[in-house]
Amino acid sequence: MEYVIHLIILINIYIILTTSSNLLVGLTNLLSLGQAALYGIGAYLSVLALMVFHWPLIPTLLFSMIITSLLSLLLAWPSLRLKGDYFVLATLGFQLIVFTILYNWVSVTRGPYGIPGIPNPKLFGDIEISGLWAFFVLSLVLVVVVVFLFHNLIHSPFGRALKGIRDDELSMQALGKNVTALKIQAFVISSAFIAISGFLYATYVSYIDPTSFNLDESIFILSALIVGGLGNIRGPVIGALVVILLPEALRFIGLPDSVAANIRQIIYGLALIVLMRFRPQGIAGNYAIK
Amino acid sequence: MQSSKMGDILTIQSLSKGFSRQVKNSAGEDIDEQYWVIHQLFLNVPRGKVIALIGGNGAGKTTLFNIISGFIMPDSGSILYKPDGKNLELSGMSPHLITRAGIGRMFQDNHIFREMSVLDNMLVADSAYLAERPFRSLLFRNKNRKEENCRLAKAMDIFENLFVVDNPFLEKRKQPAGNLSYGQQRLLGLARLFMRNYELLLLDEPTAGVNPEVIEQIKQLILNFIKNNQTVLLIEHNLEVVKDIADFCCYMENGRIALMGTPEDVIGNEEVQKSYMGL
Numbered sequence: 001m002e003y004v005i006h007l008i009i010l011i012n013i014y015i016i017l018t019t020s021s022n023l024l025v026g027l028t029n030l031l032s033l034g035q036a037a038l039y040g041i042g043a044y045l046s047v048l049a050l051m052v053f054h055w056p057l058i059p060t061l062l063f064s065m066i067i068t069s070l071l072s073l074l075l076a077w078p079s080l081r082l083k084g085d086y087f088v089l090a091t092l093g094f095q096l097i098v099f100t101i102l103y104n105w106v107s108v109t110r111g112p113y114g115i116p117g118i119p120n121p122k123l124f125g126d127i128e129i130s131g132l133w134a135f136f137v138l139s140l141v142l143v144v145v146v147v148f149l150f151h152n153l154i155h156s157p158f159g160r161a162l163k164g165i166r167d168d169e170l171s172m173q174a175l176g177k178n179v180t181a182l183k184i185q186a187f188v189i190s191s192a193f194i195a196i197s198g199f200l201y202a203t204y205v206s207y208i209d210p211t212s213f214n215l216d217e218s219i220f221i222l223s224a225l226i227v228g229g230l231g232n233i234r235g236p237v238i239g240a241l242v243v244i245l246l247p248e249a250l251r252f253i254g255l256p257d258s259v260a261a262n263i264r265q266i267i268y269g270l271a272l273i274v275l276m277r278f279r280p281q282g283i284a285g286n287y288a289i290k
Numbered sequence: 291m292q293s294s295k296m297g298d299i300l301t302i303q304s305l306s307k308g309f310s311r312q313v314k315n316s317a318g319e320d321i322d323e324q325y326w327v328i329h330q331l332f333l334n335v336p337r338g339k340v341i342a343l344i345g346g347n348g349a350g351k352t353t354l355f356n357i358i359s360g361f362i363m364p365d366s367g368s369i370l371y372k373p374d375g376k377n378l379e380l381s382g383m384s385p386h387l388i389t390r391a392g393i394g395r396m397f398q399d400n401h402i403f404r405e406m407s408v409l410d411n412m413l414v415a416d417s418a419y420l421a422e423r424p425f426r427s428l429l430f431r432n433k434n435r436k437e438e439n440c441r442l443a444k445a446m447d448i449f450e451n452l453f454v455v456d457n458p459f460l461e462k463r464k465q466p467a468g469n470l471s472y473g474q475q476r477l478l479g480l481a482r483l484f485m486r487n488y489e490l491l492l493l494d495e496p497t498a499g500v501n502p503e504v505i506e507q508i509k510q511l512i513l514n515f516i517k518n519n520q521t522v523l524l525i526e527h528n529l530e531v532v533k534d535i536a537d538f539c540c541y542m543e544n545g546r547i548a549l550m551g552t553p554e555d556v557i558g559n560e561e562v563q564k565s566y567m568g569l
Contacts, residue, residue: 149428156427156434157418164403164414171401174359175415175482176389177422185424287405 005136011244012139013200016146018225018236020193023150025222026230026287027159028186029166034075034091035221037098038191040213042068042198044102044109047118047208057121057129064199065192072191073184080183095218102210114209121203135204142200146193151233153189162186163231166287220268227271229285238284243268298372299490299521300335300358305367307350307357307545327353328364329545335490340512340522342532342553345542346566351525352398354542355492358523359395360385373489390417394488398495398525400475402482404468408459411467411478412445413438415485441485448484452511453477473504480511490521497528509535529557529567541566 017039024030042064049060079090102109109115120130129138153159161182164172172179202208220243228239247264255263280288307328312320328350335341343351356362358369360383369380373392380388389395403411420426421437449459458474459481467478476496483491493512497505505528512535515522526532532539532553539556541549543565549556556562 152428152431153424156424157413157421157438158424158427160406160410160414161422163406163410167403167405168401170361171397171403172414173361173385174389174395174397174401176386176417176419176486178384178386178419182422189424 002132005132007244007248009132009135009139009200009204011240012143013197013204014221014224014240014244015143015237016197016200017194017221018228018240019146019150019233020190020197021221021225022230022236023153023162023186023190025225025289026232026235026285027154027162027166028183029289030080030183030187031088031222031289032091032187033088033215033218033222034094034098035194036213036215036217037095038068038072038194039198039201039217039221040098040102040208040210041071042195043202043208043213044115044198045195046199046202047115050119050121050203051115057123060121061196061199064195068195068198069188069192072188076184076187080180080187092215095215099210099214102213109210112209112211114207116207118202118206118208120206121199129203135200139200139204142196146196147233147237150193154233158182158185166231223268223272226282226289227268227275229282229287230289231281231285231287235282235285239282242271242283297337298334299337300333300523301368301370301372302331302333302335302358303368303370305331305354305357305364305369307353307362307364326545328357331367331546333540333547333550335521335523336538337521338516338519339537340516340524340535342524342526342536342539343542344526344529344532344539344556344562344566345548349542350545351542352494353545355395355494355523355525357381358388359393359492360388371490390419392487392489394483394486394491396479396483396491396493396496398498400472400479402467402470402475402478405466407464408467408470408478409442409445409463412448412482412485413441415482416441416444417486444485448481452481452484452514453507473500476500477504477507477511480508483515487518488520490523491515492523494525495527496524497526497531505531529553533557 017035021035024032045064045067046060049055049063055063075091075094079087082090103111105111120128122128129135161177164177165179165182169179224239224243225236227242228237229235246267247260250260250264275282305328306326308324308326310322311325313323315321331354345351353362357364358380360380364381371378371380371391371393378391403414406414418437418441421434427434449457449463453459458470459478462470467475470478480496496508500508509531512522512524524536536553538550539553540547541556541562549559549562
């Protein structure tokens with residue numbers, strides 16, 4: 001049972017990641033390779049708030065979300081004026097810079113040694129979120145809130161405006177929409193919610209190091225999103241389920257761990273190729289990436 | 291051009307836009323040459339009228355529209371827009387601010403949102419910029435819902451009253467707009483412009499590639515704009531349409547207005563017939 005709960009917590013972390021990224025990739029057609037960097041920033045900021053400031057859960061979460069979204073502005077402001085491949089390259093640059101900082105700023109991040117012993121967050125006073133079940137409930141509450149908020153955003157005039165940008169940016173400008181401002185808002189909101197995943201991951205695993213937030217992780221998040229499907233709520237949820245449950249299924253085949261890891265990568269790659277060819281909108285998405 | 295009693299809504303003076311291109315000189319060497327797409331163009335657009343722009347390919351008609359709507363910066367000259375007694379210089383303004391100032395644009399190609407429903411194509415064209423703020427979408431859901439219902443009623447009203455005969459939009463309103471026929475997409479592009487009160491509309495070949503029945507519907511829609519005291523600047527190659535609905539006609543050649551007057555005068559002009567229609 002504990003194993004199942006552990007998987008659900010991981011799935012919840014990835015649902016928040018994919019759902020937040022969907023606002024950018026699925027609704028606004030902005031393919032970003034910097035998602036893991038924002039995920040990492042959220043995690044490290046949460047650790048800072050918990051271990052240095054000794055803040056409880058809600059201030060820690062808010063601090064992590066606000067500062068991550070402000071830092072994302074550094075990326076959004078110059079790069080959202082770029083289009084297509086140039087934007088992808090700008091986000092790749094951001095990802096590499098953040099990883100390099102996390103890896104080499106040893107006095108703050110402990111670099112490759114990582115930060116162990118991250119304390120459990122306190123709800124109020126001395127009530128701690130501790131143990132598998134407590135993290136299960138916390139992750140479930142956060143997922144429900146995030147999915148609810150994004151459902152409302154997608155079906156709001158804001159979501160419709162983002163879909164308009166995705167379909168035809170020129171036409172949106174001709175209808176009086178400030179396309180750059182809308183993209184920046186989407187980027188900042190997406191980043192703020194990605195920080196929640198960082199918080200959950202750091203506090204649940206109680207250890208973080210930069211390798212959890214590298215370019216591979218960004219590609220992994222993007223793959224989960226594309227496999228699940230873009231542009232709606234179902235797709236990102238299904239994507240998170242697939243990428244977490246698929247490697248677990250391989251465990252039961254009886255392959256050694258070293259082989260299973262490689263097979264998993266091959267299966268992800270094959271799944272992407274097959275989907276791009278036969279179902280470019282993903283398993284449950286309603287928009288095919290352009 | 292003769293101005294209407296209510297004055298001009300747009301005054302363009304000495305407008306120029308050029309590009310440099312490489313050509314070979316007599317010695318066979320590559321040299322840069324300035325090529326003027328728009329050159330010293332003057333135009334007064336009277337309020338509440340339909341003004342047709344005609345001219346051959348490369349005459350500068352679409353470039354002129356792109357400059358007026360802010361998608362291309364002019365090299366020199368002035369574009370003075372005068373809605374409601376105000377004077378706005380459009381050169382250097384962003385496209386979205388020009389639209390918000392009351393200038394609507396229909397492109398030559400069908401720039402509809404193909405993945406969105408027909409109805410959403412209408413709703414997104416509304417001027418509800420406040421409602422599109424994300425925090426408002428999240429925090430004031432009831433207020434937003436009420437406003438959305440108003441927009442919905444407005445869009446349905448446009449569908450019901452604009453297309454009395456052969457109305458495809460009521461039935462297909464929930465379908466993706468990309469499923470509509472080409473002619474229906476042109477009509478949707480025009481219907482979208484009724485979602486807000488533009489003062490000036492720039493329509494780039496609205497009747498291109500559509501059947502005679504749809505051309506009639508498009509003509510009626512353009513006349514509807516005029517009934518609302520809106521002004522229409524129209525690029526049109528179908529001279530029958532120009533004769534039927536335009537109050538004035540401008541013939542463009544080499545980036546300037548070469549001739550202007552009533553449609554009959556301009557289309558009947560010997561020089562225009564020779565160089566544009568090849569008669």
